Amino acid sequence: MYIIFKFARNCIRLCKRFKSTTVNIILKESLPTAAYQPDVVEKDKYANWEKRGLFKPSNNDKPVFSMVLPPPNVTGRLHLGHALACTVQDVIARHKRAAGYNVLWVPGMDHAGIATQGVVEKYLNRIRNVDRHRLGRELFIDEVWKWKEEHGNAIGDQLRKLGCSLDWSREVFTMNADHTYAVNMAFQRLFDRNLIYRKKALINWCRALNSTISDIELDLLKIDGPTHLNIPGYEKPVLFGQLYSFVYKIFGSSDEIVVATTQPETMLGDSAVAFHPDDNRYKSLAGKRVINPLTGRSMPIIFNDFVDMHFGSGAVKITPAHSKVDFDIANEHNLEYKQVIGEDGKMQNSGSYDGLMRYDCREKVVQKLNNDGLFVGVLPHSMCLPICSRTGDVVDFLPKEQWFISCTDMNERAAEMVKSGQLKIEPERFVDNWLQWCADDRDWCISRQLWWGHQVPAYRCSTVDKEVIWVAAQDANEARKRASVYLRTYPDSILAERDRDVLDTWFSSAIYPFAALGWPQHHYSKDYHDFYPLNLMVTGHDILGFWVHRMVMLGLELTERLPFPKVLLHGIICDNKGAKMSKSKGNVIDPIDIINGISLEDLRQKTIDNKNKGLLNQEEFDKAISYQRYNFMATEGIPRCGADALRFTLLSHDIKSNFVNFDINMCHANKLFCNKIWQSVKYLQLNFDKLNKPHDVVCLDDLTCFDKWILSRLQNMVAIVNKTTADADFHLTTKALRTFLYNEMCDIYLEATKPGFQGYKKTVAFAHAHTLSAVLNTGLRCLHPFMVYLTQEIIPKIPSFQDNIIYNFTDLDKPVFDWPLHSDFQSWDHPNVEKKIGKILNTASLVRELKGLCGISNRLRPLVCVRTADVDLKDDLENFKPVILGLTKCKDLQFEDAETARKRFIKGFIDFDTLVGVEILSDDVEKTLSMAKRKLTLKIEKLEKALTKLETKINNSNYVNTVSESMRIKEKQILLHKKEELKRMQTDLGRLSFENIGINKNNLEIK
Known part of the structure; x- marks a missing residue:
């Protein structure tokens, strides 16, 4: 009986021993390739994530976090600017999910009225040699929808390729029925509150587009003196940058005054001549009139503070119908408006000049003044020319009836949100820009003369006796009913004609944060109840006023709540030379070409295809080809980098600065960083395979000095990553991750573990294994939001222990990895250990530097000699000699004695106590x-x-x-x-x- 009992007890002891040493090792599936290959790693992952619904918010009581993707224009493919914006938001969304939030990130696309209509028109003109007017409105709109289906899907595929964790089941397109209904209701409610009105005002008019354009579509081209420009619709270049001077005669007198202008043709529409009230030269002219030398009409002389008495003669002609400043002055002085330039760019109401293109008319006018002896001369003049960014045409300022939103009260409210701290703008330097936008008391013109877009939901309602009223309504029947109240007649007797104009795209986009979640049917929308207001809006700083400001204005007005409490503004993407990426510069790079790689020949062919489709003009094409040849000739194209390297590179820059310079070479270097991480996991897998043997129980006391050092560096990295990620200082996050994973873990710690894994003392090997498993699991979880594919592939394949002495991860089978908190690792802060190892690493670093200076290659394996009065350092160098030799690729490390004194060394000081030498071979x-x-x-x-x-x-x-x-x-x-x-x-x-x-x-x- 005793023998049986003894045998059983021994069996139990043996089982316990094996349970704590052998059975608790969890070996994982090997990595699929010897080296990191992004195409293999990324394949099918996103489709699997989407199929499993990982990006949908769950129905639980977790804290909520919600964002909407600023909808990219459905005009083609995403560029690197989109990639930057999307990656920033994806890192935030993934970080929040990992930290335990219930996250909703809504995708969408913007119909982009002007941009899309222009692109499709160019495409049809190039491919089918037709314009929209030959097709007609309905057929043209059909063509735009076809374009949207093709390119909208391409944009979705690109966002998936980038790894953006969007909830595609909630995707929004701003021309879909639900959003269109929301746009119409927003217009109607603002109209009913007397915030939308119709009036004749001076607007930005693009003749080539035949439409009003917003200020964001208007570029100011600086011209320093006489410059010829190619203008659409003109056979020969037009000369700008000149100041023409001519004479106005005083009515009823032989006196005359000299007036200067850069636009002589607008003299035909002059209504007055103005002087500064303090200009003593002209005070005697008060109450008098002048004769227009082209029309013979007399005009009043007025005095206004806007006139610069020190510029030219101090006299300024006033053309209210073609200058925004003059328009305001005309209102102040009750001057008449005479429009002499038509929407087609031709002269009108100008007598014999009618029908001439305005710049052809300019030549005729100057010639006429010269013939009449009224022309004084012409001088070079610096000026800013308003150019339509879509067409390159010079923008005219024309009087036209348009729809406007009254912004005064909404501006005051939007400003107060920031002043009171209810709305936070980051970086804070943009607060001044915000307050400037809010202080601009101009009303917002929201109508456009386009075909593609939301047709203005306003109806011109009239009766048989010609009484007319404008009403906002969802359809003609509702319009007649609403109009009948004001016209005091039956609805059936009213003719209702819908306005043919469409709404400014920025109006549609301004309601996007709440319309995307179910407004105005929010009483039935769970999304609106659960996720509105949004927690954050991330966008480029260049559209702070055009979009963010308007979202806040309309959000407060229509929902009575801020649409979001915080705005994060990122910089504009530039090339490696600091030039803003744009088609006009030819330096635009497709992010997919970086992910997949592309040969120089294929890059050229892609550019040719874009030109053939009308997406690039000849000048843009030439610049693109030149840029490609200059930047990608050496590498014969763009090397395959993968999505993770692209994401990490984009966020290695300070996104809060005004500009983000992108360098392909940096992206390729980060691909090599991915491979470094890949190899570190393979290294651990290889050594875990060797450990599956019985050994003594490992405890914390068995950790080596280098184990404790890497754990101390780990807790430091986790602290930095937690803070910088929360603050959106991603350049600091990526720097901390790269420093730790690449330099400290791969370059130093892995080298330091080699003697332990190869040695006879199993406790050291197991201590390294516990440490490295915990370090990789933690470090790669911190890296996951930045490198989503790589980490998703390798984290589940990191060998581990059921009871890791460092830290146990319980989320290995979860689809979303938990976010490492600094509090979990704070106890691993070992400043004394870091100081000790720091001296050892300084020694190794100096050895490598001296080898480099002398051109000693690693294969030569020189001798290292040390002279030191630091007893502790001497002991450490002796104890960690194998590690130092591994780090420095040297043959041996000796302390200075009679033998080493006879050898030849190049030496350098670590400090006053220590001199290190490398043998000169x-x-x-x-x-x-x-x-x-x-x-x-x-x-x-x-x-x-x-x-x-x-x-x-x-x-x-x-x-x-x-x-x-x-x-x-x-x-x-x-x-x-x-x-x-x-x-x-x-x-x-x-x-x-x-x-x-x-x-x-x-x-x-x-x-």
Whole structure:
């Protein structure tokens, strides 16, 4: 009986031993390829995520977080600017999900009235040689819908390729029935509150588009003196940048005054001549009139403060129908309006000049004035020419009946939201821009003369006796009923004609945050109840006024709530030279070409195809080809980088700065970073395979100094990542992740574990395995929002333990990985260990630097010699000699003695107590020393240039206004660091001599 009991007890002991050592090892599926291949890793993952509904909010009591994707225009394919915006939002959404939030991120696309109509017209003209007028409105709209179906799907595919975790079941298109109904209701409610009205006013008119355009579609082209420009509709270039002077005669007198203008043809529409009230030269002309030299009409002389008495003669002609400033002055002085330029760009109401194109008329007018002896002369003149960004045509200012929104009260409310802190704008430097927009008391023109868009839901209702009223309604029947109240007649006797104009796209977009969630039928919408207001709006700083400001105005007016409490503004994407990416510069890069890679020939063919479709004109095509040849010739195209490398690169820049410069080379380097991570997991898998043998129980006391060091660095990284991710300082997050995963974990810690994994002491190997498993699991969870495909592939394949002595992860089978909190790792802060290992790493770093200066390759394996008075460092160098030799690729490390004194070394100081030398294996010591000096001198010169450039940038007067506070702090720190580095290098250069390498000239013969 005793024997049986003893046998059973031994079996239990053995089982317990195996349970704590062998059975608790969880081996995972191997990685599919030897090296990281983005196409293999990314394949089918997104489709699987979407199929499993991972991006849909769940019905639970978790805290809610909601955003909408600023809808990209359905005009083609996404560009890198979209990729930046989408990646920023995706990181935020994924971080919130991992932190336990119930996240909704709504996708959508904007119909983009002007942009889409222009693109489709160019396409039809190129492919079928027809314009929209030949097709007719209905057939043209059909063609636009076909375009939307083709390119809208392409945009969705691109967003999926980028890994954007959008809830596609809630996708919105601004021309769909639900959104159209919301647009009509928004118009009607604002109309009923007397906030929308119709009036004749001066608007931006693009002749080529035959439509009003908003200020955002208007570019100001600066011209310094006489410049010829190609203008649509003109056979020869038109000359701009000249100031023409001519004479106005005083009515009933022989006196005359000289007036100057850049637009002589508008003289035909002049209504007055103005002077400054304080200009003593002209006070005697008060109450008098002048004769228009072209029309013979007399016009009043007026006085107004807007006139600059020091410019030219101090006299200004007033043309109310073709100048916004003059229009306001005319209202103030009750002047008449005479429109002499028509919507077709031809002269009208101008007598013999009628029918001439305005710039052809200019030549005729100047010639007439010259013939009559009234022309004084012409001078070069700097000016800003208003250009339509869509067509390149010069914008005219014309009087036209349009629909307007009264913005005064809504502006005051929007300003108060920011002043009171209820609406936070980040970066804060844009608060001033916000208040400037809110202080602009001009009303908002919301009608456009386009075919593609939301037709204005307003009806011109009239009776047989010609009484007319405008009403807003959902259809003609409702319009007649509403009009009957005001016209006091039966609805059936009223003729209701819908306005043919469409609404400004920004009006439709302004209601997007609440319309996308079910407004105005919000009483029946669970989404509106659960997710409105949104938690955050992320968009580019360039549309703060055009879009964000209007969303806040209409959100407050129509829902009585802020649509979101916080706005995060990111910069504009630029190329590696700092030039803004645009078709006109030819430097636009398709993010999919970076993800998949593309040859130079295919890149060229793609550009040819875009030109053939009418998407690029000849000038844009030439610039694109030139840019590709210059930037991608060396690499024969764009190398395959993958979505993760692209995402990580985009967010390695300070997104809060005004501009984000993108470099393909940096993106390719981050692909190599992905491979580094891939190899680290393979390394752990390989060593886990060797560990599946019985061993003693491992506890925290078995952790080596390097284990504790990497855990201390881990907690530091988690702390930084938690703070910077929450603050959207993603450039600091990515820097912390790359520093930890690439430099500290892969380059140092993995090397430090090799002796332990290869040694005979199993407790050390298991301590490394526990540590590395926990470090990889934690680090890659922090990396996951930035590199979604790579981390989703490898986190489940990290070998682990059922009871990891460092940290147990319980979410290995969950579709969304938990976010590592700093509080879980704070106990691993070991400053003393970091100080100890820091000295060891400084030694290794100096050895590598000295090898580099002398051109000693890793295969030569030189001897390292150390002289130190630091007893602790000496012990550590002895104890960690295998690690140091592995890090430095050297043969041996010895402490200075009589034997090493006879060898030839190049030496450098770590501090006052420690001198480190690397054996010079070349017989030509003078040549080696000369090489070292030359390399160090080049480094110093390069650093001095970088310092000068950085100091110039920081001292620039615009620096404070254009760079975020976090970037200013960072760059000042970089400046101080570079100055310290320069001082050290200059000191090192002075120390490089024969004496410093441990020999004198008489020793040169010693072998």
